[in-house]
Amino acid sequence: xxxxxxxxxxxxxxxxxxxxxxxxxxxxxxxxxxxxxxxxxxxxxxxxxxxxxxxxxxxxxxxxxxxxxxxxxxxxxxxxxxxxxxxxxxxxxxxxxxxxxxxxxxxxxxxxxxxxxxxxxxxxxxxxxxxxxxxxxxxxxxxxxxxxxxxxxxxxxxxxxxxxxxxxxxxxxxxxxxxxxxxxxxxxxxxxxxxxxxxxxxxxxxxxxxxxxxxxxxxxxxxxxxxxxxxxxxxxxxxxxxxxxxxxxxxxxxxxxxxxxxxxxxxxxxxxxxxxxxxxxxxxxxxxxxxxxxxxxxxxxxxxxxxxxxxxxxxxxxxxxxxxxxxxxxxxxxxxxxxxxxxxxxxxxxxxxxxxxxxxxxxxxxxxxxxxxxxxxxxxxxxxxxxxxxxxxxxxxxxxxxxxxxxxxxxxxxxxxxxxxxxxxxxxxxxxxxxxxxxxxxxxxxxxxxxxxxxxxxxxxxxxxxxxxxxxxxxxxxxxxxxxxxxxxxxxxxxxxxxxxxxxxxxxxxxxxxxxxxxxxxxxxxxxxxxxxxxxxxxxxxxxxxxxxxxxxxxxxxxxxxxxxxxxxxxxxxxxxxxxxxxxxxxxxxxxxxxxxxxxxxxxxxxxxxxxxxxxxxxxxxxxxxxxxxxxxxxxxxxxxxxxxxxxxxxxxxxxxxxxxxxxxxxxxxxxxxxxxxxxxxxxxxxxxxxxxxxxxxxxxx
Amino acid sequence: xxxxxxxxxxxxxxxxxxxxxxxxxxxxxxxxxxxxxxxxxxxxxxxxxxxxxxxxxxxxxxxxxxxxxxxxxxxxxxxxxxxxxxxxxxxxxxxxxxxxxxxxxxxxxxxxxxxxxxxxxxxxxxxxxxxxxxxxxxxxxxxxxxxxxxxxxxxxxxxxxxxxxxxxxxxxxxxxxxxxxxxxxxxxxxxxxxxxxxxxxxxxxxxxxxxxxxxxxxxxxxxxxxxxxxxxxxxxxxxxxxxxxxxxxxxxxxxxxxxxxxxxxxxxxxxxxxxxxxxxxxxxxxxxxxxx
Numbered sequence: 001x002x003x004x005x006x007x008x009x010x011x012x013x014x015x016x017x018x019x020x021x022x023x024x025x026x027x028x029x030x031x032x033x034x035x036x037x038x039x040x041x042x043x044x045x046x047x048x049x050x051x052x053x054x055x056x057x058x059x060x061x062x063x064x065x066x067x068x069x070x071x072x073x074x075x076x077x078x079x080x081x082x083x084x085x086x087x088x089x090x091x092x093x094x095x096x097x098x099x100x101x102x103x104x105x106x107x108x109x110x111x112x113x114x115x116x117x118x119x120x121x122x123x124x125x126x127x128x129x130x131x132x133x134x135x136x137x138x139x140x141x142x143x144x145x146x147x148x149x150x151x152x153x154x155x156x157x158x159x160x161x162x163x164x165x166x167x168x169x170x171x172x173x174x175x176x177x178x179x180x181x182x183x184x185x186x187x188x189x190x191x192x193x194x195x196x197x198x199x200x201x202x203x204x205x206x207x208x209x210x211x212x213x214x215x216x217x218x219x220x221x222x223x224x225x226x227x228x229x230x231x232x233x234x235x236x237x238x239x240x241x242x243x244x245x246x247x248x249x250x251x252x253x254x255x256x257x258x259x260x261x262x263x264x265x266x267x268x269x270x271x272x273x274x275x276x277x278x279x280x281x282x283x284x285x286x287x288x289x290x291x292x293x294x295x296x297x298x299x300x301x302x303x304x305x306x307x308x309x310x311x312x313x314x315x316x317x318x319x320x321x322x323x324x325x326x327x328x329x330x331x332x333x334x335x336x337x338x339x340x341x342x343x344x345x346x347x348x349x350x351x352x353x354x355x356x357x358x359x360x361x362x363x364x365x366x367x368x369x370x371x372x373x374x375x376x377x378x379x380x381x382x383x384x385x386x387x388x389x390x391x392x393x394x395x396x397x398x399x400x401x402x403x404x405x406x407x408x409x410x411x412x413x414x415x416x417x418x419x420x421x422x423x424x425x426x427x428x429x430x431x432x433x434x435x436x437x438x439x440x441x442x443x444x445x446x447x448x449x450x451x452x453x454x455x456x457x458x459x460x461x462x463x464x465x466x467x468x469x470x471x472x473x474x475x476x477x478x479x480x481x482x483x484x485x486x487x488x489x490x491x492x493x494x495x496x497x498x499x500x501x502x503x504x505x506x507x508x509x510x511x512x513x514x515x516x517x518x519x520x521x522x523x524x525x526x527x528x529x530x531x532x533x534x535x536x537x538x539x540x541x542x543x544x545x546x547x548x549x550x551x552x553x554x555x556x557x558x559x560x561x562x563x564x565x566x567x568x569x570x571x572x573x574x575x576x577x578x579x580x581x582x583x584x585x586x587x588x589x590x591x592x593x594x595x596x597x598x599x600x601x602x603x604x605x606x607x608x609x610x611x612x613x614x615x616x617x618x619x620x621x622x623x624x625x626x627x628x629x630x631x632x633x634x635x636x637x638x639x640x641x642x643x644x645x646x647x648x649x650x651x652x653x654x655x656x657x658x659x660x661x662x663x664x665x666x667x668x669x670x671x672x673x674x675x676x677x678x679x680x681x682x683x684x685x686x687x688x689x690x691x692x693x694x695x696x697x698x699x700x701x702x
Numbered sequence: 703x704x705x706x707x708x709x710x711x712x713x714x715x716x717x718x719x720x721x722x723x724x725x726x727x728x729x730x731x732x733x734x735x736x737x738x739x740x741x742x743x744x745x746x747x748x749x750x751x752x753x754x755x756x757x758x759x760x761x762x763x764x765x766x767x768x769x770x771x772x773x774x775x776x777x778x779x780x781x782x783x784x785x786x787x788x789x790x791x792x793x794x795x796x797x798x799x800x801x802x803x804x805x806x807x808x809x810x811x812x813x814x815x816x817x818x819x820x821x822x823x824x825x826x827x828x829x830x831x832x833x834x835x836x837x838x839x840x841x842x843x844x845x846x847x848x849x850x851x852x853x854x855x856x857x858x859x860x861x862x863x864x865x866x867x868x869x870x871x872x873x874x875x876x877x878x879x880x881x882x883x884x885x886x887x888x889x890x891x892x893x894x895x896x897x898x899x900x901x902x903x904x905x906x907x908x909x910x911x912x913x914x915x916x917x918x919x920x921x922x923x924x925x926x927x928x929x930x931x932x933x934x935x936x937x938x939x940x941x942x943x944x945x946x947x948x949x950x951x952x953x954x955x956x957x958x959x960x961x962x963x964x965x966x967x968x969x970x971x972x973x974x975x976x977x978x979x980x981x982x983x984x985x986x987x988x989x990x991x992x993x994x
Contacts, residue, residue, distance in 0.1 A: 357733040
């Protein structure tokens with residue numbers, strides 16, 4: 001066995017933050033390699049301190065490693081200094097637990113948190129010694145899988161991946177690994193026919209997308225945004241078989257190698273088709289947990305030695321959000337809302353405290369203050385944790401009547417700033433994006449917060465939103481000044497100084513699976529002009545102004561709505577040295593420009609393309625439960641600045657997610673919740689043993 | 703109540719910074735359910751104080767810190783609980799109660815004992831001894847200015863007063879067993895930019911060696927030519943307000959004074975932290991004294 005950690009040890013004193021490359025943290029799980037049926041390397045395409053702040057990693061680490069026979073280890077992108085040293089020394093990317101090279105694992109998985117990590121994904125494949133392109137990797141290479149929010153339009157990466165998980169991973173991943181292990185252990189390693197049979201079996205599971213089975217039938221270059229349409233037995237699938245060297249019988253079914261073949265077949269080509277040619281589903285539906293309450297939770301998480309971005313305990317109070325902000329991808333793809341009970345959350349918080357020793361606990365979710373019991377949870381947690389000086393943090397607060405008393409509880413131990421996200425400056429635009437916050441609510445909340453002792457308020461905005469005018473930009477400045485003035489008046493009456501307001505502005509990036517998925521991004525010139533105007537308009541010295549790099553936002557927009565035609569561009573950019581693109585000082589504009597230019601693409605045109613409402617979108621075949629009619633309706637309502645209520649308070653709005661697994665979207669409308677839940681339980685049910693891989697296959701509706 | 707804890711920074715903790723270490727200890731104390739006393743203010747933190755910071759890249763055999771508790775606790779219980787709670791990078795050694803008004807560790811500990819292992823040519827054995835003699839008999843010793851990108855340059859400094867003693871305590875033939883074969887890779891070329899931003903500076907030594915390969919620890923040993931020696935030096939270095947001298951810096955001075963080529967030290971660790979007072983040398987714990 002090759003120990004890469006031993007191999008890099010002599011170099012560690014020459015790199016920054018060597019602790020990134022060593023593992024060995026508290027609560028690390030070192031499982032017996034020889035006894036594992038499937039060895040999985042989880043790859044986080046960013047540096048250690050970013051990846052180790054990610055709750056998803058900790059959840060999957062627990063979900064996989066708690067299972068006998070399954071082993072999950074971790075790898076992160078080595079920072080540029082270390083990457084250069086490893087390359088010179090010939091040390092491949094390795095798992096932190098065992099020090100084994102990436103190529104030793106049965107399966108390698110990437111989490112796709114944002115588009116700017118894509119070149120890191122490719123670089124990690126390269127650093128692990130694998131071919132980038134799935135079709136060229138051959139049968140002996142580890143299976144390369146991916147998941148996470150960017151799976152919602154994974155097409156730019158699709159040709160590099162064998163399998164993509166759509167939706168929540170903690171149940172399906174262990175089941176998937178078990179099947180992969182079964183295939184890899186049977187017979188003599190990976191033979192081409194076995195790999196094809198495995199992919200065919202997996203392609204029938206709900207939540208599993210096998211890109212090779214979907215692709216253009218013939219090879220002309222795709223038009224911008226051209227969709228990948230499923231063409232079973234032609235195009236992609238046939239190419240894959242060719243690549244794997246599988247010989248085909250006249251009937252179309254792949255010939256399986258003798259010895260273990262019969263065992264490999266069930267669930268795959270032979271079984272499912274009943275003699276018919278293999279037919280992957282035309283639309284792949286996401287998988288999700290029916291409820292969060294009993295879901296696997298990492299109450300004994302890894303505790304890094306070095307300082308990471310979020311150095312604290314993390315609970316997950318709820319998943320999903322039905323507020324329906326029209327720009328928000330997470331708010332669409334993680335539906336429906338599922339809460340954890342107060343009792344479970346408090347028990348998990350205590351376990352975290354005892355097992356980590358952190359002095360801060362974060363109550364995470366997309367919208368924590370929406371939890372029905374948040375007041376009590378925070379009050380009880382604060383009472384119990386304050387004597388040990390454990391502070392509580394919330395990602396951000398909604399501007400409403402609860403937030404100040406909540407914040408006071410939260411900040412009993414450590415006092416930090418107050419953060420709100422009005423997202424737009426004018427009421428009209430806030431209505432158009434369905435951000436249900438009014439100026440009165442915001443000002444009232446700020447006044448309360450200032451009265452309670454806060455001196456600092458941070459406000460998040462976006463520019464470049466669909467339908468935005470210059471008046472909307474000016475309204476951002478005006479709102480910030482109003483907040484500063486209102487707060488300062490209260491402070492002045494008490495003889496204090498002014499209120500400091502931070503105005504943080506990001507650029508709108510249209511995302512797949514949202515009501516704004518058809519909309520093009522503002523041009524670079526427009527974005528920069530708006531950033532400049534805002535700088536001019538903010539005259540109040542109490543308000544400080546921060547904004548994001550427009551170029552990065554453009555790249556994000558290109559990949560967020562791109563198709564497979566962008567895969568060669570990604571590969572070329574990576575070959576030119578692009579990596580860590582979300583790190584401003586690492587972003588290589590010239591190289592990106594060249595990669596797009598050589599492929600004949602104009603970057604701004606790609607980011608700015610407006611899709612026809614009738615167009616087949618690149619992610620048309622990836623179904624996150626929210627139906628297209630709903631997205632379309634929401635887009636149209638946005639243009640009229642009409643708001644849409646949250647189904648928890650305003651009744652079902654017919655997004656279709658609750659009807660998932662049932663007949664159609666219309667069934668969900670009218671009666672929210674119970675009916676949809678019952679049918680969903682018939683689909684992906686919990687509790688029936690995650691090891692039973694057939695579970696997911698059965699749920700597919702064909 | 704105030705407790706004094708002795709612990710080790712193990713091989714697994716070699717690359718922890720002082721801040722990492724303090725955090726890991728605080729978390730260990732919290733997991734052990736030790737009733738910590740906290741500072742007041744907006745950002746309360748436990749009242750812990752250390753003897754002397756230990757650099758990234760060094761292990762520590764007997765390191766110390768004091769911690770204040772908000773109520774009386776049984777010291778034996780505390781020791782057991784902490785021993786069970788510390789992460790792999792740290793190991794518990796001993797605990798004892800100290801007077802609440804006792805002087806801080808950093809005020810009393812004034813001597814660090816370090817052990818440094820390096821590989822040299824057997825033919826240079828006498829040059830090493832001569833280098834040590836020269837350093838010890840020199841009227842003054844000048845530490846080179848420290849230049850680090852992005853940081854303030856530390857001026858050259860006279861440090862002879864910080865060197866208490868240097869002894870060669872072990873030598874053995876060096877066998878090619880380190881570096882796991884990587885160091886022997888001929889393609890591994892050196893470049894001057896390697897090592898920027900690292901906590902441990904390696905710049906000077908590479909220049910001294912004729913074999914300017916990638917500056918691995920064992921550049922000589924891995925290649926395994928006959929007649930290499932692995933030497934272990936023990937260095938007593940004074941810790942005072944005028945600053946610390948690092949044992950690897952002192953090794954560079956010995957190399958320069960002796961005029962022999964040498965790679966970087968293979969290993970550097972702090973062996974003990976002591977108090978030298980009125981001609982006596984003793985440890986900061988009553989029951990765990992150790993005298994050189």
